[in-house]
Amino acid sequence: RAKDVTDFGDVSFGFQYQPIKSGGTLPSIILTGNLTCPTGRSPYKIDPEMEVSTGNGVYSLGFGCNMSKSIDPLVAFGGFNVEHGIERTHLNFKPNKSYPENVYIAGVEPGDIFSFSMGIGYSLSYKTNLTLSYQYSYQTKTYYDWVGDDDVNSEGAISSVFSVGTGWTLTPKTAINVRLGIGLTNNDPDFSLQVRLPFSYEL
Numbered sequence: 001r002a003k004d005v006t007d008f009g010d011v012s013f014g015f016q017y018q019p020i021k022s023g024g025t026l027p028s029i030i031l032t033g034n035l036t037c038p039t040g041r042s043p044y045k046i047d048p049e050m051e052v053s054t055g056n057g058v059y060s061l062g063f064g065c066n067m068s069k070s071i072d073p074l075v076a077f078g079g080f081n082v083e084h085g086i087e088r089t090h091l092n093f094k095p096n097k098s099y100p101e102n103v104y105i106a107g108v109e110p111g112d113i114f115s116f117s118m119g120i121g122y123s124l125s126y127k128t129n130l131t132l133s134y135q136y137s138y139q140t141k142t143y144y145d146w147v148g149d150d151d152v153n154s155e156g157a158i159s160s161v162f163s164v165g166t167g168w169t170l171t172p173k174t175a176i177n178v179r180l181g182i183g184l185t186n187n188d189p190d191f192s193l194q195v196r197l198p199f200s201y202e203l
Contacts, residue, residue, distance in 0.1 A: 009040040010055040014062075027069035032081075034062040044093040044108065058110050059086040077133075078118035085110025089145075103148035111140035111156065119163075131165040131179075160184040161192075174199045 014034035022028035040055020064081035089107040119133030137160075141153045165179035174197070181192040 005041065005052045005054060007041045007054045010036050011039045012036045022068065022070065027067040027076075030066045032062075032064040032066065036060045036062070044088070044091050044105070047097075048095060049097070056085070056110070058088045058108065060084060060110070061086070073123060075121040076119075077121070078116070080114075080116040082115075083113040085112065100148065103146070105144050106147045107145035109143040109145075111142045111154070113137055113139045115159075127169040129167045131163075131167070133163045133165070135159070135161045135163070157187055158185055159188055161188055 012034050014032060017031045018029065019031065020026050020029040036056070037059060038055050038057050040057075041051070041053050042055060042057030043053035044057045046053055060083055062081060062083040064079060066077070066079035068075060068077040087107065087109040091104070091106055091108065093105040094103075095105070115135065115137035117133060117135040119131060121129055121131045123129050137158070139157045141156050143151065143153045145151055161181045161183055163179055163181045165177060167175055167177045169175045177194075177196040177198070179194045179196075181189075181194070183189050183191065
């Protein structure tokens with residue numbers, strides 16, 4: 001049976017701070033941070049057999065650092081990010097209706113996510129560029145606190161993706177970016193294709 005839902009997702013608040021600008025001997029550094037609030041439909045407050053969640057159901061905090069350095073004719077870039085999910089308690093969630101009344105999940109401790117990326121960008125011409133990048137992430141185990149049954153935990157998960165992208169300047173205010181991602185593990189899709197068309201305008 002197909003399940004469909006229309007609702008808000010989780011809302012995130014973030015900041016960026018650049019302590020070191022580009023142009024010197026050191027790479028340009030941008031620090032990032034974010035707070036994600038469980039404003040979406042929680043997976044721990046729905047009937048999984050009938051409904052679909054639109055959020056993670058927990059608060060999470062993230063911190064990252066991105067760096068880039070121009071090494072003519074290349075631009076090298078990379079970064080890392082850490083995301084910590086805050087433990088959720090006082091739940092009364094049953095994965096399905098077959099569980100007895102006194103057996104349910106009372107709490108969940110989400111696994112932390114560690115990720116990093118690196119790559120290079122090369123300008124083929126004044127209007128065309130080529131980008132090669134690699135992203136890796138690892139999520140630690142998620143622990144579930146059961147009442148009336150043994151506590152369990154999910155296994156950690158690894159994601160690894162190699163991407164090839166190109167950018168084309170169409171007009172002084174318009175460009176098109178195309179990126180092909182190739183999954184390197186069983187947890188990743190075989191490939192993904194992303195097309196972006198950023199533009200600028202004046203009010």
